[in-house]
Amino acid sequence: MxxxxxxxxxxxxxxxxxxxxxxxxxxxxxxxxxxxxxxxxxxxxxxxxxxxxxxxxxxxxxxxxxxxxxxxxxxxxxxxxxxxxxxxxLEKFVNELLPVIDNMERALAAGDADNEATKAIHEGVELTLKTLTSAVAKFGVVQIDPTGEAFNPEQHQAIGMQPSTEFAANTVMMVMQKGFMLNERLLRPAMVMVSQG
CATH class of the missing domain: 1.20.5 (Single alpha-helices involved in coiled-coils or other helix-helix interfaces)
Structure with a gap:
């Protein structure tokens, strides 16, 4: 090659x-x-x-x-x-007790504290009412007794109005039935007579 x-x-x-x-x-x-x-x-x-x-x-x-x-x-x-x-x-229970408190107050208003025959009964009803009122107060029940206060439609129910020289206009002059509140909630409004002034 x-x-x-x-x-x-x-x-x-x-x-x-x-x-x-x-x-x-x-x-x-x-x-x-x-x-x-x-x-x-x-x-x-x-x-x-x-x-x-x-x-x-x-x-x-x-x-x-x-x-x-x-x-x-x-x-x-x-x-x-x-x-x-x-x-x-307690609302239902307290509502059942309210008529009892009302009846005791009526009994005291109708009774005569000076009458020797009924004096012991009067004192017994008065003591029972105080005990019952303080017992329900321990559970937040407060009584509404607005005599002399301004009418408050949220807590009072007006039964009627009357002229008065003693009270100013729209003032509660008489309480027919006291109201009650349970822990700031209205159970029953107070039945009141309101002044026209």
Missing amino acids: TNDSKQAQAENAEVITEEMVIDQEGTDESGLMDELTQANFRIEELEQQLATAESTVVEQKDSVVRAAAEVENIRRRSAVEVEKARKFA
Whole structure:
């Protein structure tokens, strides 16, 4: 073999090697492109899953906050209802006692404290009335006796109006039946006669 043929053979081998390298690089580049495309697709897919998960977390946080607020509202309402029930549990019972108190007051007004025959009965009724009044007062029952006060339609029920020189206009001049309140709630308004002035 001559130098020329050896040189030609070496050049052919180089060309073939370069073509193989170019083919391999082309194959490597297209494979790399496929892998990059798949990786980009996977990244987009993961980003969508992350966004979905984040929105779910935000929704869950919102629902947890709402649930906590609802529980707190229920707790507050329950406490208020329990307090009202405690304060006004006696309302029906006290309403049943009011006629007893009224009848004792009528008995005292009708009786004669100076009469020796009925003096002991009068004193007994008076003592019983004081005991009953102080017993119900311990549970928040307050008597409304507005004689001489200005007429208050929230606590008084006017039976009628009469002219009077002794009382100013719209003043309670006489109480027919005392009213009662239980823990600031009106049980029964006072029945009153109001002055026209």
